[in-house]
Amino acid sequence: MKKIKLTVIALFFLGSTAFAQSNEVQSAFNKMFPSAENVKWSQEDATQWEAEFNINDQKFSANFSGDGTWLETERELSTIEIPTAINTTIAKEFADYQVKEAELSETKNGTMYEFDLVKDKTVLEVAFSRDGTVVKKEVKIEKDND
Secondary structure (H helix, E strand, O other), X not given: OHHHHHHHHHHHHHHHHHOOOOHHHHHHHHHHOOOOEEEEEXXXXXXXXXXXXXXOOEEEEEEEEOOOOEEEEEEEOXXXXXXXXXXXXXXXXXXXXXXXXEEEEEEOOEEEEEEEEEEOOEEEEEEEOOOOOXXXXXXXXXOOOO
């Protein structure tokens, strides 16, 4: 019985430290987003951390490398924030799709608008430049109707 308790305690501590971001990551985040509220951290992969948070009732996420280097910030967009050129492209090229999610993505390389577009069982992940040009398009999920 003691062995089981010790194993459970050891697993708890190993698990809790595996999900603790470094001081560098925390410091970089606090510097960039000092007014962030309701921050929730997750580890994206072995080298990347993501914080989901709110600022002024808007939802954000930000990604950092393990050494605290900022990689990307995403912010949910309302329909009125979507540039007209992007709405025009969606109406022409994706007329049968519904906008499920819209985000503004900022990286050191610039800004993109990312959308999840849904039609029947297919969800497309499409990235646009501000002028409505499709930068990236891929099938994200094929939903099963079962």
